[in-house]
Amino acid sequence: MRDGVLVVETPDVLWGKLRQGVDLWNTFKRCRYAAREHYDVVHAVDCRPNVIIPALFIQHSQKIPFVLSWWDLFGSDSKRFGRLYALTAGKLEGWLETSFRKYADGATTITSYLAHRLEQTGFPRENIIVQHLGCDTSAETLSYHEARSKHSFGEDENIFCFAGTIYESDFALLIASLDLLKARQIPYRLLWIGKHQIAPNVCANYHITHLGIVPTMAQVYEYFAASDACLLPMEVNAANAARWHSKVTDYLNAGSPVALTPVSDFPELFGKHDIGWVSASGSAEDYATILMKAVNDKPQRPQKSAATRAFMKQELDVMAIATRAIEFYQRFL
DSSP states (O other), rough: OOBOOOOOOOOOOSOOGGGGOOOOHHOOOOHHHTTTTTOOOESSSOOOOHEEEEEEEEHHHHHHEEEEEOOGGGGGGGGHHHHHHHTTTTHHHHHHHHGGGGOEEEEESSSSHHHHHHHHTTHHHHHHHHEOBBBBSSSSOOHHHHHHTTOOOTTTOOOOEEEEEOOOOHHHHHHHHHHHHHEEEEOOOOEEEOOOOOHHHHHHHEEEEEOOOOOHHHHHHHHHHHEEEEOOOOOOHHHHOOOOHHHHHHHHHHHEEEEOOOOHHHHHHHHOSSEEOOSSSSHHHHHHHHHHHHTTTTTGHHHHHHHHHHHHIIIIIIIHHHHHHHHHHTTTO
8 A cells, every 4th residue: 555545466477578568367367356346447558468458357347437548659669679679569569559549438648649649540539638747846946056056067057967868869869969069169068867878988079977877866856957958859750759758847847948859749838838948850950059049048047947847836746637637537437
């Protein structure tokens, strides 16, 4: 029992990377457990066998509403697990992602792109709600100037930050953009948080300070808060249009504006709120342009921080999302 929520774990027969939601023993145990209980709503988060089969079993055996989430289009994305996976098991995953959605009473999607894709299949638009990834916004964060002072960063120093890992194509986009900054003799420093491997000569050539694993999220947020912009260069394609990148939520929650490419729902949201910069395209030239814009907007950085925090509390606070989710369930009860 965690915070009033009963969490039930079911065993797999398979192991390691074979545990990808396809273990039929796990599926059987879930159905058997569910048969002993009664629920008001069943909500499934994907369409792999371990999830979709028990969800459909509960829906039909108990005659209750079924809500199904759609979070990405990774099934046919060769960059996730490689081209061989995309052409083999990825084909099955892609089929699973789409084939069972017609059986749901309601649907949540993580982006408007997926909502539109679902609507095109004939799913009723009024039974779809877009739920972006949220987080707890209650904790206080350091201001831009406080974070800079704590980590001894100069007030005039141009600082960017990136957290986590990155696909090779996205890293190539970032490096090409940094080349353009260097060509224009724009000084900067890029803080890189996480275990992503970057060659020492690349770090030296592109002014990357590789911080590695930072012990706590509070400390991670300090680096975000001290930055002129947190970065998210992503290739413009269908997989990225369909997803909501989780690090954007943390960047914004720390009070940092974000510089990103025109994917997901970011162009619309960033057009309505003063929370960062979206490049005109996925090219290195356009991405370098918004990095320069972030540097030039340094005097407005505190105002942008206030805007990001206000946006998070209004739109992406977990309790606000939970309230909207409960209201959505009540449509079907």
